Amino acid sequence: MTLTASKQSPRVAVAGGGLMGRLLAWRLALRGLDITLFEAGSLERPGGACWTAAGMISPLSELVHSERSVYELGLRSLVLWREWSGCLQLLCGSPVGFRQAGSVLVAHGRDRSELLHFQRELQAKLDAGELGQVRAVAATELYELEPALAGFEQGLFLAPEGDIDNRRLLPVLLEVLRRLRVSLREECPVACEPFTIFEGDRRQEFELVVDCRGLGARDRVPGLRGVRGEVLVVETAEVQLRRPVRLLHPRYQLYAVPRENGQTVIGATEIESEDMSPTSLRSCMELSSALYSLNPAFAEARILETRVNCRPATMDNLPVVEGEPGLVSVNGLYRHGYLLAPALAERVEQLAMRQVQLLA
Ligand SMILES: Cc1cc2nc3c(=O)[nH]c(=O)nc-3n(C[C@H](O)[C@H](O)[C@H](O)COP(=O)(O)OP(=O)(O)OC[C@H]3O[C@@H](n4cnc5c(N)ncnc54)[C@H](O)[C@@H]3O)c2cc1C
Numbered sequence: 137m138t139l140t141a142s143k144q145s146p147r148v149a150v151a152g153g154g155l156m157g158r159l160l161a162w163r164l165a166l167r168g169l170d171i172t173l174f175e176a177g178s179l180e181r182p183g184g185a186c187w188t189a190a191g192m193i194s195p196l197s198e199l200v201h202s203e204r205s206v207y208e209l210g211l212r213s214l215v216l217w218r219e220w221s222g223c224l225q226l227l228c229g230s231p232v233g234f235r236q237a238g239s240v241l242v243a244h245g246r247d248r249s250e251l252l253h254f255q256r257e258l259q260a261k262l263d264a265g266e267l268g269q270v271r272a273v274a275a276t277e278l279y280e281l282e283p284a285l286a287g288f289e290q291g292l293f294l295a296p297e298g299d300i301d302n303r304r305l306l307p308v309l310l311e312v313l314r315r316l317r318v319s320l321r322e323e324c325p326v327a328c329e330p331f332t333i334f335e336g337d338r339r340q341e342f343e344l345v346v347d348c349r350g351l352g353a354r355d356r357v358p359g360l361r362g363v364r365g366e367v368l369v370v371e372t373a374e375v376q377l378r379r380p381v382r383l384l385h386p387r388y389q390l391y392a393v394p395r396e397n398g399q400t401v402i403g404a405t406e407i408e409s410e411d412m413s414p415t416s417l418r419s420c421m422e423l424s425s426a427l428y429s430l431n432p433a434f435a436e437a438r439i440l441e442t443r444v445n446c447r448p449a450t451m452d453n454l455p456v457v458e459g460e461p462g463l464v465s466v467n468g469l470y471r472h473g474y475l476l477a478p479a480l481a482e483r484v485e486q487l488a489m490r491q492v493q494l495l496a
Pocket of ligand 1: 151152153154155156157174175176177182183184185186187188189190191192193324325326327348349350351352353364365366367403404444445446447448466467468469470471472473474475476
């Protein structure tokens with residue numbers, strides 16, 4: 137059932153029309169709230185990290201370098217993405233490109249210790265009942281999973297992992313917001329205070345403000361920083377992966393995420409800098425040579441796009457969800473936006489509903 141806001145519905149402002157803002161605007165509009173979404177840039181072509189990302193949903197791969205809470209939220213997100221991607225497709229008629237076909241990790245023979253090390257680190261962070269999610273695979277099984285990785289003798293298969301095509305999802309969310317009659321304000325940078333949105337000198341009152349401005353929320357989130365990331369998008373008919381693949385390497389890590397029409401998203405650099413200038417030659421060379429080493433047939437792939445953006449990160453690289461009367465904020469999704477957004481949206485939805493019910 138689709139709900140639309142009535143005249144008496146509580147008025148909620150969502151600041152930031154990136155991944156988190158769109159998801160929350162959708163979830164809260166479904167609850168019958170009267171939503172206004174404020175976005176500093178364009179909604180058709182967002183300037184935030186969400187548009188640049190590769191869209192991997194990798195709770196296990198990310199666990200090695202992050203907290204267990206990220207893993208647990210990631211598992212919850214996978215359940216929600218499965219459910220919500222179906223709902224969004226029903227509402228809008230277009231698929232959002234969610235896939236849960238697992239992911240494969242490989243290392244070249246000389247870097248075999250990287251794979252072993254990764255496996256041990258990951259298993260050390262899992263409970264006994266969770267170890268079955270990590271499967272070491274030898275050449276034959278690896279070939280069955282990913283024929284394009286024929287040159288590798290062993291790998292790891294992480295069956296629960298998934299990915300989502302952000303360049304499909306974000307326009308679908310926008311269309312759904314239009315259908316739910318969410319009021320959309322683009323090219324409209326705002327500041328947030330409890331119960332209040334400031335559009336320049338103009339002050340607007342709401343029953344609740346939800347702050348999802350990513351890096352734009354520095355005025356309210358102490359220590360928020362940007363972490364530069366670069367990805368390439370290549371196209372070839374010569375080689376097609378079936379699922380996200382990670383290459384472990386002592387100096388850098390590459391992932392390759394297959395998309396439609398022979399396209400592959402390759403990423404990502406991670407540089408402690410807020411520089412948003414175009415992709416460097418070094419990053420381009422490292423990413424493309426690592427891709428070439430996965431399968432030499434990538435040599436003739438055409439580079440369609442280079443993308444750069446900064447991930448919004450807190451000092452401990454963990455997300456923050458905070459609520460005070462009249463204001464809820466969610467930020468610091470770092471390199472885990474697609475991994476965490478649905479599970480965090482679920483929490484924020486509860487916080488927001490509690491606040492508007494208290495006011496009723
Ligand atoms: C190279 C790269 C690869 C990535 N790959 C992955 C991946 O594979 N998997 C994964 O889970 N995550 C990935 N991420 C991380 C993910 O993109 C982010 O965590 C996610 O986009 C954060 O979502 P957000 O909505 O908080 O912020 P954003 O997506 O940055 O959105 C914030 C929005 O707020 C708007 N805004 C800013 N200031 C204002 C203002 N004053 N008023 C109104 N609007 C404002 C911005 O224009 C923007 O649209 C990647 C990121 C990068 C850069």
